[in-house]
Amino acid sequence: MVPESRELRLLLVTIGASLAVLVGLARLRFPAAGPAPPPQQLLPIDRLGPQALYEDLVRAVARLETRLGPHLVERAGEDGRPALALLWNSTQALAWSPLPERASDARILAVDRGRGLLLLRHATSPPPAALAEWSPEAAGPIYLAAAEPGPGGWALRPVYVGRLRATHSTTWGGVLAVSGASLTPGSFLFTLDGRRLGLVVPDAGGAAVLAGSNLRAHAESLARDPRGAAWSGVRLGRLPGEARGALVVLSVEEWSTWAARLRSGDTLESIAGGEPASTLEAEEALRSAAAVVRVRRGSARLQVRPAREPDAPGLRLADAPGGARVVGVAPDSPAARSGLHAGDRLSAFDGVEAPTAADVARRYGAARRGTRLVVVAGHGREARALVLEKP
């Protein structure tokens, strides 16, 4: 019996076709998908933000750990804590230390005592394949890996960096400012695919990344400076926002030949008739005993030469009960020639018992050239008598 109405025919045909589809589909069987995972309640901010998969991150860091292993060197830090160095070439490794003046490791080839950079001897055979370098002007947000020293050995930590931005540091020159991440000075940063970004250094009360050509320049400057003798004791910086601006004296070490000649805040107009391109180049130029520096101090313009010998024993002292403690000894200084070392405690200096740093400076300044000053120094319970000759 065929229905007369077209509408009814259409309906019946559709129902028939649908039922046929239903019967056909009901015979299908799908492989069991297993228990349904629990619902994942995402906060709206998670839906909007970048969602790096944690498992991917863990895998990437694990791969990186194997790859970076041959490039990282564990060492005992000058502050007694574990420290880390990065293989710089086949024989040398680079590190940062908070107390460079205490650096006494026999492996240390060079020390930038102003900034804390160390170059260490570390030969590996065969040397690992060199790491590619990543030196962006700006980047982020991005995940990086930070290699950090720890009591159980070095470890890699994934670091979420909100933004990396090239900026200028008075201490380091060009650095990368980091926002949105907490970084430890002395650690090294890498991309998750194994490229070297740089060394985390302290800067302006926080941390910045010394990377790219500026990191290379610092390392090469250190390599040219055996035993750290070359540092003039003068720390220079540039005025903020002036990449080629005037060089300004930040500090002058008391043992430096420039002590009492240059002052903090002096603006250097030229060194030996030239205008150094970088703070590093300027500091190197100041090593020369023949360097003549044109300085602007307030409204006055001066021409300054270094002293033949510094009017200081070459000691960095910290006041302590029972006598000043030697924190650092300048190489080739009267103190170094007398046999004083970092860590010694001065129990007597030229007749003054338990001297302070001010006592030492005053007695040394008052002594005539050629005077032999008697010093009693000790390390722990051991005490020894030394002679410090003022040249």
Added chain:
Amino acid sequence: MKREGLDELGPDPIDAAIETGRVPLLSRLAAPLRQRAALGLDPALAPVAVFVALGFAAGPAGLGVLGADGLARLETAVAIAAAALGVFAGLELLPRTGERRLFVAASLEALVTMAVVAAATGYLLAEWELLAGLGLGSAALVLGLSAAPSAASALFGESRLADLDDALPIVLGAVLLPVLGPDIPPLEGLALTAALGVGAALCGWLLLEHARDAAERAVFLLGTVALLGGAAASLGLSALLAGLAAGLFWRVAPGAADVVARRDLGPFQHLLVVLLLIVAGAGIAFEPPVLALGVAFAFFRLTGKLLGAFAAAPVAGLRRPSALAAGLLTPGVIGIAFALAVRGARPDADAALLAGAVAFGAALSEPLAWLTPPPSSAAA
């Protein structure tokens, strides 16, 4: 009457003579589309199949242009689009003079469609032992609710039902959504959604009524819609219902808020529909359960719409159920928006399978609607 009189005369002898000639294959295939176009059933007004296919091609299962991260970021935009569609539905929802019977008929038609699709897909899901995590009844209800809305693409008067059959699915969907998503009791969720919609609409209305010029009104309106969608997505509530409540409020509130909303949101309607369809298409995983459920969705939606038209025609006072059905067969994007809202409220594999099946089924429904003979061929 005149038309029926013409029908009684039988086929046009000239047409009959032409039909005896050889007709090229392409012309034969295009004939249903031409007929629908001639009746005002524009086949390209809401090309669900085209945009869902484009979305699938761009999505993670296709070329990967629109990846999983991109889709996650678009969820808030999708919620705002859903809120805007809800506003459109709300503005058109209140029955005009003499339309009360039409509203009842539209709700009846939607209810029949929902029941048919939910029953068929529920049976299949039980046979396949799928979506146990979501619950068989909930999954079938989501599919039924997604099938009920129709595209208001037809230009002839009977298709007014396509405007009105969105209301019941939106309200039921707003009750169902909190059950599937966050731990809010259904009625509390419904009340919260309505309060959100009315609250935002009230703020928007105050701003719109005190706006100095058209540009300021447009900014206030778009801001209100963004607030509706964003807040609903954040709370795991139905952006569609929040938008519907806002649209209704503007319609009944004194002033010209409804006129402004229609005029200023209108230009964005097509864009929002395209966004929803592309996102829905990109979310389709090319897996056998998705495809099988999509096929069942398309066939039983067609059956449900035809049955619904038969049930609704006497209530609406219409004599030709097939003419009514022809205006309802094209899938409504509100159904797809609801499935996407379920996926947003419950981001797991079950909800993704459902949303994929609804998108695929809706895309399949469109060619089925084109191929279903419209009433003009009754005489042939």
